[in-house]
Amino acid sequence: MTDHIAVREITEPVGLEGEPLIHLLFDRRAAHGPDRIAVRDEQGEVTYAQLAARSDHLAALLRKHCPEPGARIGLHLERGAHVVTAMLAVLRSGHTYVPLDPGYPAERLRFTARDARLSLILSDRPVPAETGATPVLRLDVPLEPDPEPHRTPRPTVDPGTPAYVIYTSGSTGLPKGVPVPHRNVIALIRACAHRYDLRPDDVWTLFHSYSFDFSVWEIWGALLSGATLVVVPQAVAASPQATLDLLSREGVTVLNVVPSVFRYLTRVARTGRGAPPALRYVIFGGESIDVRDVRAWRAVFGRATRFVNTYGITETTVFVTSRPLTDEELDRPPDASTDPDFALDLGEPLDGWELRVVGPDGADIRPGETGEIVVSGAGVAAGYLDRPELTAERFPEFPVPGGETRRSYRSGDLARLLPNGAYRYAGRVDDQVKINGFRIELGEIEARLSDAPAVRELVVVQTVTRLGEPALTAFYTAAPGDDLGTRLADHARRTLPAHMIPTRFVQLPELPVTPSGKTDRRTLATLPLAKSTPPADR
Template identity: 70%
Template sequence: MTGPDRPLLHELFDERAGRHPDRIALRDAHGSLAYAQVKLRSDWLAAELHRRCPRPGALVGLHLERGADVVVAMLAVLKSGHTYVPLDPSYPAERLLFTARDARLALVVSDQEMPAELAELPVLRLDAIDQPVAPVPAPPAEVTPDAPAYVIYTSGSTGRPKGVEVPHRNVAAMVRACARRYELREGDVWTLFHSYSFDFSVWEIWGSLLTGGTLVVVPHATAASPQATLRLLIDEAVTVLNVVPSVFRHLTRAAVRTGALPAGLRYVIFGGESVDIRDVRAWRQAAGRTTRFVNTYGITEATVFVTYRLFTDEELDRAEDAPDGSAFAFDIGEPLDGWEFRVVGEDGAPVRPGETGEILVAGDGVALGYLNRPELTAERFPVLPVPGGGTRRHYRSGDLARLLPDGMFCFAGRADDQVKINGFRIELGEVEARLQDAPGVRELVVVRTVSRIGEPMLTAFYTTPEASSVDASSAGGELDEREHAERLTAHARRTLPAHMVPGRFVRLPELPVNPSGKTDRKALSAWQGHTPRPASAR
């Protein structure tokens, strides 16, 4: 990727549009837009946004169905000198209202009637205004590369989501660094597979558009169906697919079962979860060896990606039961150019072989901090000494890594109660805080468990004031528990995004405790359908 010295995302896009105006930039269920058309529409919308919010630096919410207009609106917000804040309409209205109030949005761009909970917000309805037919110059944007391009809200351990501010400079650096690692082509076809409230989409959108690719926006219903997704990959001749491993597992099973194999797929880029190498090997056995598979380690606060790990043919050809047959899948890999990571113990010193420590990230990807949260920003983005002298700003990830004897680092989980489900980073404390006040709940704990088919999921264990008196073995008790679970599920869906709603609610007479008197989360995580016993009773 090339670009001017001022790495502003909209300027980099306009540069691409000037080089190949007639190339297709976006495709969705309604049709295609060439780069020149995207520039025309975003310039016009930027002028309208500037008219409504003339002072630069405003935060503008995007409440749009997944489609080409999402990307046009992002560009328009940036061209008007503002910052975009995703408000995915599939999220609960209460969550969107919290985001809108916390970010103090100046305006919301939408294409639909707003939920009643958001009626207080000023709205610009794209579906109520005519599309431009003649060029309208974008307003001069008084913005620097260090200005925030977007704010994405992530799960918060205290029950309060937090907005991560990421500047233009970081995103441009991320795309440039990845372009050095991947053999990206101007004619590549990418998918926007994920919600634009999930930071994986940042790479999908800007990785495609700033390298001259075509971005195919995957409808939500298609993304939810492995068979429909495979058909889209084939029909659109997709060459670059970004996906979380648990979703890829379902794609692989569907491809093997149906024989629907995207022959032109050049890259599968994993993020958000650990990779099951068995799925990659199954795909290669069915589809051949032309696709390259890349694992990444990344964090919203470090601008999507930190490291890169290409799986080699030699590694993927090993027998599963051979020494290190699959262990390489947990390697964190090499940092991107401009990114740095260190793994340190509790004393702040680098870990030694065999030891586990926390991952600290420094360099080009470190975000500006948390929106309107100076204390939390100071805590999680400290300025720390670096080897060789001096200091540098870091992000304390809370992720753990173990140093192997060969000098490689492998991922070793979380230092707190944060988990990842289907690529989404979830603070269990936030889910618990939203469910603790549900009617009929006395105590409630949420843990990561494994489903009957081996998939990670959230399970909420709870007690009720009358739980000890209920005979769960009776038919009436079973019906009562189902009713409880249905009410809790409905409550969760009203207050939490879909990816944070527990897949199972289990009522217990009491929650197990460990010898320290704390809830025994380990026992709950190992739940197999029987009442977990406290550690002291074993």
């Protein structure tokens, strides 16, 4: 197949205005700079023209396999340029992509394929039998000739059509799918383009799994601004030194990263090994920032990089707010006169997003009070896939001036209103935690692990490692003399994604309880873990 670009004539100025669909905005970028490098991975480089042509070819095949628009198509692919090709092809064909990370356990993939009612799976390897009878189109073999050499008209796609469905952890033990439409993603990219100085000569990384919603921003933030996206291999992402070397070698200018990963990069940077990176932006998401890491980075590499904190949720399309960390704040020596928690401030909502913090009565809180964060506006999804009761609970209709109502999302996150009017993140109202940027419902882990044979009682709590890092620890009881640690760790690997597997498994004679008879999670979180069983290599 000859790579060429077949898109409509572009007459408007190149930018993010006008088009409400992801693939059409990509086409505009491709037509403006067809020979620019769009994606680079271990296999080589793909230009914007090549990516447009390859995705157009694959989209024609998808329309042949799934002629009716609106199908959900699973992506079971190793991280690489072909993931982006597949995403664009699914969108061009009027369908919705559903990530199926091959690194996830077969049971999780089975649940996702069944719950999403996939019409087709795109894969570059054998698909686990657990995914059932869903048809598979393999991308690791030569594709069929283009079935539409004369380019029959593409299907009409509404901006409200879901672009993707990403599954998040569920408190009931079952993951829940979040369909996010084209219009939400476009609103995100446009809002951030107004907030940040994004340039066509930027180089971004695809650092995260495409099952993690941070990747939505990484992929489309790069490609819809005309930049180059560098795919970070999983082995490199797991090595701070290799990651730092890649940032320098590839000339990366925009890095999106969770703070716990950045901490490891900073530790390597302080050793002085490797060339300094060309970073213009480090955009944090998923966790609270430790300002000491940012200051340590600046001590090594200087003050050229801009650091931005974000707050966001899958259900509200990646980001809700952004908060730049200023030179004045970062240069200020930490002492008793400074605010050590300023990096916990949520910052300003993106254009089109609205954030309220409400008390139990639904009224806005006053200075000094703490309440739940409620989000409305351009990024709020329509709800959970086929979960009407949970949708009604988490996506209520709140009244707005004029007597109308507006769909919002109850985040379950807490914030405190400071005297200066800023909101500061203050934790969770439930048992959800954040580990390495992933929002994790402890109830889902407990439900999976409690299915293991011989387990009597089991709870999972967030603990802290000796290095001060957040971790998950499973505490359980079993029959006397029955040491389940290794078997329970094996069961966890078979049934849970890697980011949800507890770091330690601790067997106790009995679980502590509070005076009211509930499991005392606070006491468990402070127990020594010297006799715990670590999971085997993942």
